[in-house]
Amino acid sequence: MTSSVNTDHQPPLCNAKPILNELRHGLDRLLAGGNATVIDLQRIPFGVDDERYLRDALGDGEVHATINTLGKSTVQETGVAGVWWVTHYDEAGSVLGDFLEITTIPEVLKSQHQDIMRGLRKLSASLEIEQPTKTAQE
Amino acid sequence: MAKPKTLAEHLEHHEVSRRGFLKFCALTTSMMALPPSMIPTVARALETARRPSVIWLSFQECTGCTESLTRSHSPTIENLIFNYLSLDYHHTLQAASGEAAEQAREAAMAENHGQYLVAVDGSIPVKDGGVYSTIAGISNLEMLKQTVEGAAAVVAIGSCAAFGGLPHAHPNPTGAVPVQDLVHDKPVVNVSGCPPIPVVISGVLAHYLTFGRIPDLDGYGRPLSFFGTSIHDRCYRRPYYNKGLFAETFDDEGAKNGWCLFKLGCKGPTTYNACATAKWNQGTSFPIQSGHGCIGCSEPHFWDAGGFYQPLSAGIAGVGTLAGVAVVAGAAAGTAAGLMHHAKRKQAQRQHEKVTVADLKESGS
Numbered sequence: 001m002t003s004s005v006n007t008d009h010q011p012p013l014c015n016a017k018p019i020l021n022e023l024r025h026g027l028d029r030l031l032a033g034g035n036a037t038v039i040d041l042q043r044i045p046f047g048v049d050d051e052r053y054l055r056d057a058l059g060d061g062e063v064h065a066t067i068n069t070l071g072k073s074t075v076q077e078t079g080v081a082g083v084w085w086v087t088h089y090d091e092a093g094s095v096l097g098d099f100l101e102i103t104t105i106p107e108v109l110k111s112q113h114q115d116i117m118r119g120l121r122k123l124s125a126s127l128e129i130e131q132p133t134k135t136a137q138e
Numbered sequence: 139m140a141k142p143k144t145l146a147e148h149l150e151h152h153e154v155s156r157r158g159f160l161k162f163c164a165l166t167t168s169m170m171a172l173p174p175s176m177i178p179t180v181a182r183a184l185e186t187a188r189r190p191s192v193i194w195l196s197f198q199e200c201t202g203c204t205e206s207l208t209r210s211h212s213p214t215i216e217n218l219i220f221n222y223l224s225l226d227y228h229h230t231l232q233a234a235s236g237e238a239a240e241q242a243r244e245a246a247m248a249e250n251h252g253q254y255l256v257a258v259d260g261s262i263p264v265k266d267g268g269v270y271s272t273i274a275g276i277s278n279l280e281m282l283k284q285t286v287e288g289a290a291a292v293v294a295i296g297s298c299a300a301f302g303g304l305p306h307a308h309p310n311p312t313g314a315v316p317v318q319d320l321v322h323d324k325p326v327v328n329v330s331g332c333p334p335i336p337v338v339i340s341g342v343l344a345h346y347l348t349f350g351r352i353p354d355l356d357g358y359g360r361p362l363s364f365f366g367t368s369i370h371d372r373c374y375r376r377p378y379y380n381k382g383l384f385a386e387t388f389d390d391e392g393a394k395n396g397w398c399l400f401k402l403g404c405k406g407p408t409t410y411n412a413c414a415t416a417k418w419n420q421g422t423s424f425p426i427q428s429g430h431g432c433i434g435c436s437e438p439h440f441w442d443a444g445g446f447y448q449p450l451s452a453g454i455a456g457v458g459t460l461a462g463v464a465v466v467a468g469a470a471a472g473t474a475a476g477l478m479h480h481a482k483r484k485q486a487q488r489q490h491e492k493v494t495v496a497d498l499k500e501s502g503s
Contacts, residue, residue, distance in 0.1 A: 011396060012377035038174035040167075042421075045414050047374040048396070069158035088161055094420050097165045099174065108164070112156035 014047035016054045019100070023058075026102035027082055036103035058083060065109060071096070075109055145347070146185040159184075166348065170341045171363035171412065183348045190347055191246050191254040193285055194228035197278040198271045198305045198314055199260025203296035204230050206333035207340070223343060226254075229273060240274050243285065251288040255346055258282065258317050261298040261305045265313025282320060291325040291352050292317055293342055297435060300328035300359070307441035318359060327352050328359040332435035335416045338364045356410070358438065364416075369406035369432050372414035375399065393429065403447035404431030411436040 019039065026037035059079025067073040071090040078085055084106050088097040149159050163181040167174060196204065208231070225231070226246035229239055246254060260278075263270040268279035276284075286292055294317040297303040305314035318326045329338055342361055345353045353361040370376060378384070378398040385392035385399055393399075400407070409432050413424040425432055431447075434440045 012381075014374045014377065038177070040174050042168055043171060043415055045372045045374050045376075047377075050374075067157065067161075069155050070161055073161060088165055097168050099164065099168075108157055108160050112160070114156040118155075 011048045013053055014050050015044050016046075016050040016057070019044065019054060020057055023080070023083055023100065023102060027080070030082055030102055030104070034104075036101065038102075039100040041098040041100060058085070067108065073108065075106055144185065145187045145189075148189075166344050169337055170345050170348070170353070171361075180348055187347055187350075189224055191224045191226050191250040192257055192343070193226055193243055193246055193254055193289075194231075194257040194259070195278075195281060195285060196228070196230055197258065197260030197262050197282070197299070198312065199296065199298050200304075201230060202333040203259040203299075203339075204228075206336050223347065236274055240276075247285060247288050253290050254288070255343070256285055256289040256292045257295055257343075258292060258299045259295045261302050261314035261316055262320060263305065263312035263314050264320075265311075270312040279320070282317070286321050286324055289324055291327065291346070292321055293327045293329060293339075293346075293352075294318065294359075295329050295339055296334055297330045297332045297438075297440070300330040301438040303332060304441055306439070325352050326359055327355065327361060330358070330360060330365075330436040330438075331411060332440075334436070335364070335412055335418070337416050338412055360410070360436075364412040365410040365436070367410065369409045369411060369414050369426070370404075372412075373406055373426055374414070375426060388429070396429075399426060399429075399431040400451075401449050402431050403445065403449055405434030405437070405440075405443075405446075405450065406432040407450060409434040409437050 019041075022037075022039060026039075029035045029037060061077030061079050061081065061083075063075075063077040065075040067075065071088070072093070073086065073088045076085045077083070082102055082104065084101040084103065086097075086099045086101055086106055086108065087095060090096050146159065149162065154162070160181065163184060164174070164177050166184065167177045167180045170180075172180070224246075227239065227243040229235070232239060232242070234242060260271075262268070262278045262282055264279055268277035271278045273281060294300045298305060298314075299317050302310075302314050302316045305312060306316070316328075318328065327342055329342055331338070338361070341364065342353060345351075345361070353363055356362050356365050358365075370379070373379075375396065375398045378396070379400060383392065383395075383397040384401045385397045386401055387393065388402065393402075398404070404426065406426065413432070414426070417424045417427075433446045434443065437443070
């Protein structure tokens with residue numbers, strides 16, 4: 001950005017470029033040692049055009065996922081592989097949280113140990129109904 | 139199933155998946171204005187967090203603080219927080235009234251002695267024995283003393299409870315004082331603002347729920363995570379200030395172009411709050427984004443600090459009150475005595491040590 005006085009009435013960018021640089025460093029870290037980085041976009045001041053600039057710069061990637069728990073969440077890989085845009089909504093569709101995650105796959109997409117255990121119990125229980133002679137795993 | 143004891147059990151009881159719990163933790167961390175690197179720590183703490191009892195006292199106030207909270211824009215997550223907290227007394231929200239309501243308060247105090255949290259909105263009138271505001275025949279002053287005695291900590295919600303607010307403004311006919319002038323032996327968190335930002339209220343309660351202690355505070359007793367930077371430093375119009383581009387009137391080219399509102403009296407440079415990032419009305423906007431300068435409502439004595447449209451650079455001539463001077467001093471954190479009181483309170487908060495009136499007199503002298 002030049003230091004000359006802005007007279008063309010274009011609103012100046014606030015934090016979009018620093019965030020892009022933070023992503024660049026985050027990707028370096030991910031490649032070097034596998035450490036993930038999360039940026040909470042709701043705690044960073046945005047000007048009028050920052051979000052649009054950020055979305056344009058990152059582009060759209062290959063993966064779009066939707067999670068339905070406590071309202072909807074969208075998990076999208078951006079056009080920069082390894083940079084994920086994670087948005088959490090409430091049940092009325094209002095945005096509750098907006099994060100950029102630099103990782104191979106966001107944790108919230110993975111099946112969780114406790115949920116897998118619950119699934120196994122459910123499956124065992126349903127099989128028990130069909131095959132009452134088998135003992136259930138508890 | 140038995141009544142859930144920890145938050146993880148509570149969520150499981152409501153058939154929220156572990157994935158939902160992770161979402162909840164990410165949002166709670168954000169709500170507390172903690173960095174995302176804290177999410178795993180928050181998750182571990184929330185797994186074993188116990189249900190705290192909250193007694194909410196509404197004194198000399200306009201109910202704006204409760205309105206702010208109950209019209210908060212993230213109902214799912216905040217409902218979970220509030221369903222999980224045991225809000226045992228809030229005379230504006232509860233169905234019971236009169237003696238039945240007071241019995242609920244007394245029962246919660248007895249049952250959770252030493253562990254409950256007291257939230258206060260409104261200032262406390264102390265003139266003429268505190269007769270100017272009473273609930274069920276008990277003066278606010280007496281009720282505060284009674285209720286705080288067995289509390290773990292006190293959260294002063296809104297500028298009236300934190301700094302005296304409108305009732306305290308000149309000439310202060312009821313002798314209104316803030317909570318911190320009356321409570322010296324318990325940790326006091328000031329969540330100022332007129333009204334305070336809902337996410338800041340719930341963020342402080344969530345912090346207590348998560349970590350079992352109050353957050354780190356600034357010189358005015360406000361949580362640093364929300365009040366650590368000025369509105370000006372986080373304002374999206376700051377680049378215009380840096381370039382020297384100002385609106386001179388509310389309808390000139392500068393105003394239309396969204397330039398800095400400093401010359402129109404914006405108090406952003408001396409006001410510490412999270413409006414520029416947390417925003418209002420479902421994250422839609424905040425005053426500066428809507429074209430009006432910040433009025434500094436989260437700072438002490440903002441009512442007596444001169445005109446809302448007087449630029450900060452115009453100085454204090456004509457304001458003529460000590461309160462005005464205090465506000466112009468901004469983050470300088472007030473008088474030495476005030477700092478000493480704060481230091482004592484902070485020490486009490488860390489060590490849960492009683493601070494006596496004599497200690498305070500000594501430190502204030």
